[in-house]
Amino acid sequence: MLLVVDMGNTNITVGVFAGKQLLLQSRIATDRTRMEDQYAVELMDLLRLYKLEASGFSGAVISSVVPPLNHALCGAIQKVTGITPLLVGPGTKTGLNIRIDNPATLGADLLVGAVAAVEEVGAPCIIWDLGTATTVSVVDKDGAFRGGAIMPGILTGLNSLTAHTSLLPHISVDAPAHVVGSNTTACLQSGAVYGTAAMLDGMNHRIIQELGYDAPIVITGGLGRQVISYCETKTLYVNELLLNGLRLIWEKNHK
Numbered sequence: 001m002l003l004v005v006d007m008g009n010t011n012i013t014v015g016v017f018a019g020k021q022l023l024l025q026s027r028i029a030t031d032r033t034r035m036e037d038q039y040a041v042e043l044m045d046l047l048r049l050y051k052l053e054a055s056g057f058s059g060a061v062i063s064s065v066v067p068p069l070n071h072a073l074c075g076a077i078q079k080v081t082g083i084t085p086l087l088v089g090p091g092t093k094t095g096l097n098i099r100i101d102n103p104a105t106l107g108a109d110l111l112v113g114a115v116a117a118v119e120e121v122g123a124p125c126i127i128w129d130l131g132t133a134t135t136v137s138v139v140d141k142d143g144a145f146r147g148g149a150i151m152p153g154i155l156t157g158l159n160s161l162t163a164h165t166s167l168l169p170h171i172s173v174d175a176p177a178h179v180v181g182s183n184t185t186a187c188l189q190s191g192a193v194y195g196t197a198a199m200l201d202g203m204n205h206r207i208i209q210e211l212g213y214d215a216p217i218v219i220t221g222g223l224g225r226q227v228i229s230y231c232e233t234k235t236l237y238v239n240e241l242l243l244n245g246l247r248l249i250w251e252k253n254h255k
Contacts, residue, residue, distance in 0.1 A: 001016055001017065001018050001023070001052070001056050001057050001058065002016070002017040002018075002057065002058065002059045002060070002061070002247060002250060003015075003016055003057050003059070003060040003061075003077065003081060003083075003085070004016075004017065004060070004061050004062075004243050004246035004247055004250070005060070005061070005062045005063075005073065005077070005085070005246075006062075006063050006064075006109065006112070006242045006243065006246065007030060007062065007063065007064040007065065007066050007069060007070075007073060008030060008065055008066070008109065008131055008132060009030060009065060009066060009131075009132045009133075010029075010030055010131065010132045011027040011028070011029060011030055011222075012027065012028050012029070012030050012073070013025070013026075013027050013242065013243065014026050014027070014028065014043070014046060015240070015243035015246070015247075016047075016050075016052060017243075017247050020247070022240060022243065023050070023052065024046075024047075024050045024052065025240065025243065026046055026050075028042050028043075028046070030066060030069070032066070032068060032069060034069075034072065035072060036071070036072040036073075036075040036076050036079070037076070037079075038076075039072055039073055039076035040075075040076035040077075040079045040080050043076055043077065043080050044080050047080070054080050054081055054082075055081075055082070057081040057082075057083055058083075059083060059086070059250055059254060060077050060081060060083045060084075060085035060086070061085055061086040061087075061088065061246045061247075061249060061250040062074065062077070062085050062086070062087050062088065062246075063087075063088040063108035063109055063111075063112045063242065063245075063246060064087065064088075064108055065107050065108060065109055070087060074087060086249075086250060086253060088108040088111065088112060088246070088249060089108060090103070090104045092249060092253060093249070093252045093253045094111060094115050094249055094252065095115065095118075095143075095252055096111070096114060096115060096118070096139070096143060096144065096145050097142070097143065097144040097145065098111075098144075098145045099140075099144045099145060099146055099147075100145065100146070100147045106145070107135075109129065109135075109242060110127075110129070110135060110137045110145075110148065111145070111245075112242050112245035112246055112249060113127045113129055113137060113218075113220060113241055113242055113245055114127055114137050114139050114145050114245075115245040115248050115249055116238070116241045116242065116244040116245030116248060117137075117139065117218040117238075117241065117245075118139055118143065119244070119245075119248055120218060120236070120238060120241070120244075121216040121218060121236065122216075123139050123140065123141055123142070123143040124138070124139055124140050124141045124211065124213065124215040124216075125138075125139050125215050125216050125217070125218060126138055126139075126204060126207055126208075126215050126216070126217045126218070127139070127148075127217075127218050127219075127220075127241075128200060128217070128218070128219040128220070128221070128224070128235075129219075129220050129221045129241075129242075130153065130154065130196075130219065130220070130221035130222065130223040130224045130227060131153055131221045131222060131223070132153045132155070132156055133150055133151065133152065133153050133156065134150075134151040134152065134153050134154065134196070134221075135148060135149070135150050135151075136148045136149050136203060136207070138207055138211070138215075140211065141211075141213060141215075149203065151199070153223070154173055154192050154196055154223050154226075154227075155173065155223070157192070158170075158171065158173070158188065158192055161188070168184065168188065169184065169185060169188075171185050171188050171189055171192075172189075173189070173192050173193065173223060173226050174189055174193070174226070175189065175190075175193040175194065175226065175230060176189045176190050176193075178190070179194050193226055193227060193230060194230055196223075196227050197227050197228075197230035197231045197232075200219075200227065200231050200233070200235075201231055201232050201233050204217055204233045205233070216234075216236065217233060217234065217235040217236065218235070218236050218237075218238055218241065219235050219236070219237050219238070220237070220238050220239065220241035220242065224237050224239075225237060225239075
């Protein structure tokens with residue numbers, strides 16, 4: 001079995017593959033105050049919950065955008081499985097040519113998502129990840145990672161609004177019946193869902209114009225499902241995109 005872990009700012013997504021079959025997908029909270037043993041206990045409990053043996057792993061791979069926790073998480077995985085995980089970063093084989101100003105600064109999550117999207121739909125492609133931040137990455141027709149854009153995530157923007165305004169309530173991210181909201185909650189929901197969908201459509205149009213050719217669009221991330229059906233551009237939602245990307249990267253580095 002292969003253990004794949006994607007550590008984001010809010011959640012740590014854990015996956016277990018047997019070959020290409022995903023046996024387990026779960027999330028635990030990203031907590032900068034937790035120590036190595038605490039993450040080890042949580043990982044062990046998760047494997048027990050799904051009746052998977054910790055001794056049954058032949059590999060492990062991590063992508064992380066939280067460097068202060070890398071040591072603790074790598075140590076936890078080694079304690080539980082006995083395996084030193086591959087940490088995706090500079091020097092990791094991906095099959096992509098990174099054509100940005102400083103390739104060493106590219107976020108591991110963006111790289112992993114791009115690898116999986118190219119495997120899913122080929123190059124060129126446009127990859128959206130709707131999480132704590134909303135990010136878009138672009139791979140050109142030659143299979144080169146060209147860069148992208150970063151925007152506040154849907155919940156990040158809403159939390160900022162409600163934290164700094166006295167009268168705006170906390171809401172669920174659901175599409176209201178109409179774009180033009182008739183109350184405060186509907187107005188916030190319209191901006192969050194329809195506004196995000198319109199932003200995706202507009203950015204996709206501008207990216208394709210800049211590339212000079214069409215490109216399939218892939219969306220992932222926890223809030224992708226709420227938004228994708230309101231996009232006018234044709235998109236493909238892949239929930240396990242980053243987990244698949246981690247599996248592919250591990251395979252490229254362990255042939």
